[in-house]
Amino acid sequence: MNTLFSERDCVFYTGTSTGSSSPLNGGSFSSGACFQSSPLTASDNYPKQTAFGLLAATRGPNDRGMLRPAPSPIYTLRGAGGPLNTLHFSCKGGNTPLLFSGSGKGAIHVWNLNTRRAEKTVEGHSGHSVVWVGTLRETDALISQGRDMQVCLWDLSEGRSEVTDSVWTGSVGFCQCSVLETSSSARLLAFAGHQTEEIKIIELPGKTPVCTLVPDAKLGMVMCIKLWQPDSGHGPLLLAGYEDGSLLLWDVTQRSALSRVKAHPEPVMCLTFDLRCLRGVSGSSEKQLSAWMLDGQNNLQLQDNVALVNPGVSQLCVRADGKLLASAGWDHRVRIFGWKKLRPLAVLQYHTDMVLSVAFSDHQDPGHRLLAAGSKDHRISLWSIYNEGADTG
Amino acid sequence: MPPVMAQINDPKIAFAYLRPACVLLTRAPTVTNVETLSGQLKEVNDATLQQLQEYVLFPLRFVLKVPGPKDEKLVQSVAEAVSHVLENTCVQSWETLRELLSELCLCLCSPTDPGKPADTSEELKSSVLRCLDALLHAAYGDIVFKLFEPVMLPGLGAAISLLLALAEKEKCRDVQAAALKCLQSLTLQCDCTQEHVVPSTEERCAMGRTLASFLPGITVAVARIITGDLRQGHAVTIRAIKVMSRTVGLVMEDAQIRAGEPSETPSADLGRIAQLMVLRTPAWVKSTAGKLSVLLRKIISCTSSHLHWRVRLEMVELDNHLLARCSQSLGECVGPLLEALVGAVNDEEPRVRKRCEGVLCEVSQRNQSGVAGSSAQTFTDVLSENLHSLATSLPRLMRTSDDQKKLFVLNVFLGYLKVLGPTVSVVLNSAAHLERISKALMQVLELDVMDVHIVEERSYAVAIETSPGSQDSYAAHIQRKHFLYFTDEKIFSALMEICRTLGYYGNIYLLTDHFLDLYQQSSAYRRQAAMALNEIVRGAAGIAVATAGHGLGSPVRGHSASREDLKVAVVSVMEEYTSLHNWHLITVSEETERDRQDQQLLSPLGLLSISNNNVATNTKANSLQVIPSSSGAPPSSSSTSTIHQLNSNIWQLCIQLEGVAHFAQALGPDFRPLLMTSLYPVLEKAGEETLLVSQAALGCMRHVSEACGYDSLKELINDNSDYLLNDVSLNLQRLGQHPQAPRVLTVMLTHSDCSLLPLVGDVVQDVLTALDLSYAHTAALFCSVLHALMKALARWFPSSRAKTRESAGSKHTSSPEDVLDIRHYLLDLRKQKELAEGVGIEEDDGEDLVPPPTQCEDVDDIGGPDVKVELPAHLSTTKDVMERCVHLLSDPCLRLRLKALDVLELCVCVLSEREDELLPLAHRCWPALLQRLTADDPLAVLRAFRVLCTLGETCGDFLRRRVSKEVLPKLSSSLVRQAPISAKAGPVYTHTLAYKLQLAVLRGLGSLCLRLNLGDADLDAVCEACLPYLSCRQPIRLQEAGRSVFQHLIRVDPDAFWFTLNELHCPCSYVPPHPDLRPVRLSGMGRPRDEYSDNVLRLLREEFGSVGEAAS
Secondary structure, X not given: OHHHHHHHHHHOOOOOOOOOOOOOOHHHHOOOHHHOOOHHXXXXXXXXXXXXXXXXXXXXXXXXXXXXXXXXXXXEEOOOOOOEEEEEEEOOOOOOOEEEEEEOOOEEEEEEOOOOEEEEEEEOOOOOOEEEEXXXXXXXXXXXXXXXXXXXXXXXXXXXXXXXXXXXXOOOOOOOOEEEEOOXXXXXXXXXXXXXXXXXXXXXXXXXXXXEEOOOOOOOOXXXXXXXXXXXXXXOEEEEEEOOOEEEEEEOOOOXXXXXXXXXXXXXXXXXXXXOOOEEEEEEOOOEXXXXXXXXXXXXXXXXXXXXXXXXXXXXXXXXXXXXXXXXXXXXXXXXXXXXXXXXXXXXXXXXXXXXXEEEOOOOOHHHOOEEEEEOOOOEEEEOOOOOOOOOO | OOOOOOOEOOHHHHHHHHHHHHHHHHHOOOHHHHHHHHHHHOOEOHHHHHHOHHHHHHHXXXXXXXXXXXXXXXXXXXXXXXXXXXXXXXXXXHHHHHHHXXXXXXXXXXXXXXXXXXXXXXXXXXXXXXXXXXXXHHEOHHHHHHHHOHHHHHHHHHHHHHHHHHHHHOOOHHHHHHHHHHHXXXXXXXXXXXXXXXXXXXXXXXHHHHHHHHHHHHHHHHHHHHOOOHHHOHHHHHHHHHHHHHHHHHHOOHHHHHHOXXXXXXXXXXXXXXXXXXXXXXXXXXXXXXXHHHHHHHHHHHHOOOOOHHHHHHHHHHHHHHHHHHHHHHHHHHHHHHHHHHHHHHOOOHHHHHHHHHHHHHHHHHHHHOOOOHHHHHHHHHHHHHHHHHHHHHHHHHHHOOHHHHXXXXXXXXXXXXXXXHHHHHHHHOHHHHHHHHHHHHHHOOEOOOOHHHHHOEOOHHHHHHOOOOOHHHHOOOOOOOEOOOOOHHHHHHHHHHHHHHHHHOOHHHHHHHHHHHHHHOHHHHHHHHHHHHHHHHHHOOOOOOOOOOOOOOOOOOOOOOHHHHHHHHHHHHHHHOOHHHHOOOOOOHHHHHHHHHHHHHOOOOOOOOXXXXXXXXXXXXXHHHHHHHHOOOOOOOOHHHHHHHHHHHHHHHHHHHHHHHHHHHHHHHHHHHHHHHHHHHHHHHOOOEHHHHHHHHHHHHHHHHHOOOOOHHHHHHHOHHHHHHHHHHHHOOOOOOOOHHHHHHHHHHHOOHHHHHHHHHHHHHHHHHHHHOHHHHHHHHHHHHHHHHHHHHHHOOOHHHHHHHHHHHHHHHOOHHHHHXXXXXHHHHHHHHHHHOOOHHHHHHHHHOOOOOOOOHHHHHOXXXXXXXXXXXXXXXXXXXXXXXXXXXXXXXXXXXXXXXXXXXXXXXXXXXXXXHHHHHHHHHHHHHHHHHOOOHHHHHHHHHHHHHHHHHOHHHHHHHHHHHHHHHHHHHHHHHHHHHXXXXXXXXXXXXXXXXXXXXXXXXXXXXXXXXXXXXXXXXXXXXXXXXXXXXXXXXXXXHXXXXXXXXXXXXXXXXXXXHHHOEOOOOOOOOOXXXXXXXXXXXXXXXXXHHHHHHHHHHHOHXXXXXXX
16 A cells, blocks of 8 residues: 555656745636646546546656646536535445535535436525535434534435524634534534634533533634544544644543644644544645644644645545545645645646635545535536555555 | 120020021131120020030030131130130030140140240230130039049140240230139139139149149249249239249148158059159159259249239248148258248338238247147257358358348348347357358448538538527438448348347347447448447337247247346447547548638628618528538548548448437436436537538437437526536636537537526636637637627527617608607607706606616616626626627637627627616727728628627717717728729729728618718718719729618618709709799709719619609
């Protein structure tokens, strides 16, 4: 796995030093300088092929850092009618893989990835922007968070679309919730609370409050949180990024902060954490990603930074197989990195406005594991990248 | 003699009555006497006649027996009389039968050579034959079999050979048929409606034994007749086939052969006759079967493709008869017989088909019921063996034989497939055989790609767009495929049916894999393989497959392909079809395209200025002008080899498009998910320039929409616009690789309606961005998209102004306006007065403020009061497009400038709703437009005039001042300057640019004046500039254009220009109605004819009709 991937790292490194102009100037991005078409473009075709993966076979001995044709999205979903703040795949149940999207206009679209059309649209946050959507693994229920300060649980089975439960959060911020399913029926929900720095954790479905986490120091608003259950048998842990650029690791049962690092000079916009290797990466409004890891004593330790060409990252996502990291850039682009060494692999360029969200599919068949990116330009782009041979790595 | 008369039924009276005539006849054998007798015979009833039979026949036979040459008439009348007697009586005596037979035969044969028919008249022959037939029918059952005793062999032989000779050599069809019928009667196998003797088994056996001696003669002669001249008419052929089948069926009957020959040796008293006898030993049977099979093959190959269906039906009967009676004794003939039968399964005539199916059913049942089980197996074995051997020889047969033979072979092949049914897949499993079959198909299906016409024909976007709904244009244009190795359309349909049947019974995966292999293998096979694949898939879905119940073996009609299998197969084939190198084929050679476009642009635009009422007529006028110019596109000089290449590319695309349509038909609603990947490529081709391809694509779209359950193309496109636009938008970003994306968008816009707008708006932004990024390379491509877009918008949102303008126009011509004007004037005056006095201000203001409700604006009123109302999508899109036009207007390429002007005009039309939006834009494009008007190619000048007119309708005030200040002075001065030059110039002048410019300006100026409602000073200036062009010294077309200016001017101000014209030349004097009134003095009066008189008179006559009358 390791060797294969490192090979690819260098092969598909595409050099992103161009296009460093301001993200507000749309024209400057479309020059596509980083992907000049090379003689190898012949296989590029209707967007049904995964041109990207196929190219590995044509690699010569000397193409380290060679320019490759830009992959294009295999499909773009239109008609969401608003900026796409959040995306979530649900491909496990049934035959039809689904993609949930939450728009800035308050609509949640359920996209059928077979027909590539919106199967259903639900509106539950009275026109307020939808910040986050997710599904519960056990019950297949949809859970959504809106800026109307509500978190709603939906029953979408058998054609229904009704809110079964809702929680008032009191937070008007952009911090997305985090859910931890502790057992088949119980789950913990962490969300930013009414107060500036507080994080509340409650147990569902009873809505019993578990704890409220407030840091000692003034760290500003909670920007992003991640709740998880470590293998070591301790109680659940929670990672939180704050407005001043700090990351805090909380022990939920002890209600105490275990570790704190200052990852960014600017607010932490997003973070993602890989449970298997206890590594995470966070993004901010600046030109770099910050990687960090947990050591055995639950101490956060900063690792090397990854420089970006253009500043600003909306969301980060690690693929389930732990090989790829995708970033949603304010520069209209999705960047793909190798997760092991954080080597830049590809720049996906399609959108005409900020990319707000990225998500990897959880499809059983590795060949169908898509990447989705939602942008402020009201479109969702679907990409099929690095899927070939995913099972052999 | 009265016709109705009581017949004589007393023998004595009858005898007394007939006797004189008989006696007289015996004494003097004349025609009259015979006729008298035969007349009298008709008055005797049958029973009585029977008693007097011998007596009556005697004199008649006596006439025949008299030696020496006889009068033909006499013989004929005797024969008729005898026929009458025999038809109504029975022959009970063997002697009579035998003697009459020989006497009649003598009448037929030539007196010198008894083996040959006499050289007598056809009437005589046919009446003797009729008589003979009657005799054989009249013979009693107990005597007739004496005919088949060995003693009779020579006589019988003579009769048979005589009849055969008649049937073969005679020219008259009736005689031929009658002879054959007699032959049938002679062998007691007659199939007429009369009663016949039914022979017992022993008697049949005896007949069979005797006829065995004549079998070779009969069969050879009859085979010659059957395979002989095609012109002999089907009746004769049918008879001959009947004789053949009956005779063979009698002689070779299984039952007789099995029973074996009686062992008794022929009695010695027969003498030499014994040598004539044939013993049907197994060896004889075998050798005879061998010889028969040669004959049968010959007959089958000749009749199976016979033009008349009755002949083919009779062949089926023959097969049936022989297979039923003598399938064992005939041995090796069974193969050919089955083959013929199988070949007839797909006869075009339903009656033949039906009978054939029935026969096949019987055959298989007989085999099944015969010897337990094993027999059916053998039948199937025979069939599959035949199929194998046919498959093996198929390529060779396809290569070497002529059309008719090919058709026969293919029909037989198809028949085997049909009869074998599901067992076919076993044959296909043999790789060698599948290879053979496919190779044969590939060979024979090779297309003829020599037709240059196909490459030349172009479709014009304009022509398509103006008639998006009409079905005719597409139905009328289905090109026939031409093949290299055959011309008969039937062969093609047989081939296609073979493919379908293969698909129906075969394994769909195996077949698609195999043919896809061929498709990929070589470009030489690609088209053929695609054709085969298309039909295989159709067949697998059970479309257009004849599935009659004649299948063998399994009663369950097992057709193997399930929906899921079919879908998978279709997906793989579609992928191959639409893959880059199979779909993006070059169909247009570069040069021809250039030529054509230039031609189109340079074609005379005619007097478009006058009919320039609204956009609709404009586009129509355009299309009308463009279409004739297409015929003028010369075939390019490019070498023929590239033409072949282009032609075969075109055909490949057409076939693949047909394939897509077929797949959609095969899958029905299941095809919908495939639209995601297939609709875009099809639309791509619908926008293709090559007529054939775009027609095929349109046809394909229609089929697809039908198959998927859409009501119309519009619905198909609207419902799947998301799929399409996805690809369009993606490919717009990669125009280098996918230059067709704008084309697809154009097609979509053409066939859709305004419900498409929200999604399209999204993509149009992409288009504009892509355009902004690369004006230099792609402007031409995008310009056509913009044109299509604006055309669509103009169609979807017809401007309310255009409507009112039309109605106003009609009013203007029909009703006298003065009345209205005065009333309106008074009302206006009152309103103004009231306003001045301050009455009803609120009311009026309220009225004025309410915007005219239009269909699109309602939606936008929802926006909050403080927010600036957002423009409807189509208007904001139009604004964006118009802004781009400003840049494109000054493009160095003329073609592009013209296109941009067209787009601009449409933009103006659409935006005319909103003057507040239009004016700033108009202001921005004015400088560029001014350049077009005053300093550009004549073509651009003309179009710019048109834009100006359209613009003038909406923002007349804005334009009027600018036109009169900036445009008119320049134009009129140049016109004035050029007038003397053109007046003096020779014929070459018409080829100069100056001339073209003059023409363009003159053509445009009139309508501009009319539209802009220019002031008097300007009109005078125009008039002054144009007057010189009324001179007959000017080139003729300039005169026409000059007249057109005046026609327009007269419409603006009739009186003023009447005066102006009359000042120039006045044809008549005006006498005042009252002497007190002063006489009218016009300076043109009484002038001699000069250079202007012709045109002035013509204008006066045409525009002021009454004056013309007065003048003449």
